[in-house]
């Protein structure tokens with residue numbers, strides 16, 4: 001079984017086409033017909049260009065947690081004798097096919113450790129996410145396109161971090177070296193290409209070594225959980241940090257570790273389906289209770305909750321795990337330039353007063 005292959009740049013599409021006959025394949029690509037427009041992960045189609053030049057606008061979480069998914073279909077079967085004899089037929093819509101995400105970034109794969117804790121590691125197991133997760137492999141790019149918004153090394157990751165990945169992709173001068181990191185990934189490389197020659201191997205090894213040494217970001221998260229608790233009631237702090245927030249929710253939609261969702265039933269006559277859709281804790285209606293009470297009535301409480309969730313509640317609940325992978329997407333996409341690094345970085349300032 002092949003362990004490592006070289007793919008020349010101009011052969012990438014034909015190799016991906018072959019790969020897509022073995023497994024459901026997702027790639028990073030433009031989401032609109034606009035070269036400077038948003039990018040995200042999409043199912044592979046022949047001829048679709050892979051967007052490897054920058055971090056995708058949207059993360060890969062939708063592969064495992066679709067933006068909208070049908071959980072089940074239902075139908076009431078009414079009996080003429082009366083309601084007591086009527087029945088409800090439910091069809092489970094769970095579906096998990098073997099899938100490969102080609103061109104993931106290390107931060108995105110690391111982000112899944114947060115989703116795993118919530119959806120798969122108990123006490124409640126979400127079968128939809130968990131089955132997709134078990135069936136999905138990640139071919140991850142050694143990341144050389146970090147920018148000023150990235151801070152993966154500050155939150156436990158790094159641009160060459162391969163934890164959770166099944167294949168490693170190194171982009172060289174004239175192509176890609178793809179290496180299987182797990183046994184289950186080896187057969188995917190069979191008949192896709194030849195082993196790299198010695199000079200390309202050497203170049204790839206040098207790239208991996210150089211990228212592994214890089215430290216991306218300088219946010220100090222040590223003690224942030226405790227500092228957050230001290231800041232919790234300091235309204236002035238939160239006003240200063242988030243008064244410009246528009247409550248647009250973009251930060252949560254692009255974030256690979258945000259997972260708020262809502263469940264709705266859509267029915268016509270006696271048939272319908274139950275849908276799960278992404279939601280956002282930055283929206284007023286997300287926490288609005290049936291009584292009319294809202295525990296997070298203003299953007300201040302909502303943003304505070306978002307920061308607390310990632311840097312205080314998750315670490316306290318899951319043995320220090322941070323709920324942020326440092327991808328920088330929320331910073332890049334926020335229309336009023338709110339920077340979570342500044343909010344977290346300032347938490348510790350003068351909290352001993």
Ligand code: SF4
Nearest residue numbers: 255324325327328330
């Ligand atoms: S909070 Fe921001 S930087 Fe952290 S994982 Fe989410 S989008 Fe990325």
Ligand code: SF4
Nearest residue numbers: 245246248249251334
């Ligand atoms: S993207 Fe910015 S403005 Fe929009 S909800 Fe998030 S912090 Fe507020």
